[in-house]
Amino acid sequence: MNQISFLKQFRRSISTTLPTTSVAGTVYGGKTTVTLIPGDGVGVEMANSVKAIFDAANVPVEFEQFNLSGHTEKNELLSKQCLDSVRRNKVALKGILYTPLSRPGRVSWNVAMRKELDIYASVALLKSSSGKYPTRHSNVDIAIIRENTEGEYSGMEHSPVPGVVESLKVVTAEKTERIVRFAFEFALKNNRKRVTVIHKANIMKLGDGLFLKIARNVAKFYESSGIEFKEMIVDNAAMQLVSKPQQFDVIVCGNLYGNILTNVGAGLIGGPGVVPGANIGKDYVVFEPGCRHVGLDLEGKNKANPTSLILSSLHLLRFLGLNEKAQLIGNSLTKIITESEILTTDLGGSATCSEFTKAIIQNLKV
Secondary structure (H helix, E strand, O other), X not given: OOOOEEOOOOOOOOOOOOEEOOOOOEEEXXXXXXXXXXXXXXXXXXXXXXXXXHHHOOOOEEEEEOOOOOOOOOOHHHHHHHHHHHHHHOXXXXXXXXXXXXXXXXXXXXXXXXXXXXXXXXXXXXXXXOOOOOOOOOOOEEEEEEEOOOEEEEEEEEEEEOOEEEEEEEOOHHHHHHHHHHHHHHHHHOOOOEEEEEEOOOOOOOHHHHHHHHHHHHHHHOHHHOOEEEEEEHHHHHHHHHHOHHHOOEEEEOHHHHHHHHHHHHHHHOOHHHOOEEEEOOOOEEEOOOOOOOOHHHOOOOOOOOHHHHHHHHHHHHHOOOHHHHHHHHHHXXXXXXXXXXXXXXXXXXXXXXXXXXXXXXXOOO
16 A cells, blocks of 8 residues: 555644645646536535635646536546546546436446546544534544445446346455555545444354455554554444444445445434545545535525535645645635634525635635
């Protein structure tokens, strides 16, 4: 895992650290070019918020924007251009693309991108804030790391006869070892004390049994590091997460379990609007909200909470070495959330996305 480096904390009250790869963005004329994919739903509003804040803070980043949408079935040319941009720039900031429920066999653009670029590690950061908005728990600081490229999201489904569908869950030793090692390295570099593997090996004895077996083997290599290794069945993990989330530090699991637990955890700390994240591979890193909510019901209403994408963008800045700009914006965001009444409706306020963004900009001290 030598290719992985780790970012320093930029603001303990808001978030924790994210690992990244060794890749760097493409620099032209003193500015780094970053691929921007706003996504569907509230994605455009959130992306516009980030762009406005970056402009106000004179951040030397130039976005190469692609308005890719999951609503459009025939998007091959734009999606190819978008993927070529990520390959060229190595770094992207992305919202969530919509995946329709009513089209069997339709590939999720989100999943397809992760597989195509082999950005295998998803990291979602769940940290309670000292902000004014109410949360169900305090002192929560959890990193959920999920394998991005296989498991139940392998997309291998078929109907052998009418009325019968078979969905294949793929688990490989190679990719399981890779994600579990990633989790332990994350714990080591970020002074985390515990890694908990989530599974259902008592029922799925082969698939989850392999995941658990590999995790145990990897854990043996880290016994001398002082990191505690724990195992937990997924249904118990869901209960423990809502009753005593403070017991968790780093969670590592397959795709579906990580998706569910991240959403459960988000509900404990203020909702999906405050959860940053990233998808990380050997060659590319895509920063995006940790909770993959499109927010179709809020589209075009100026009610989105852009915090999750702003936080993700700050990790992007740290990744690019723009620490002072990340600190500048992070300080302003922290001040708004912890000291002001200018909060979006999901955080108990009445501010619009535009008003929230404007408040952050006004608090910048460039």
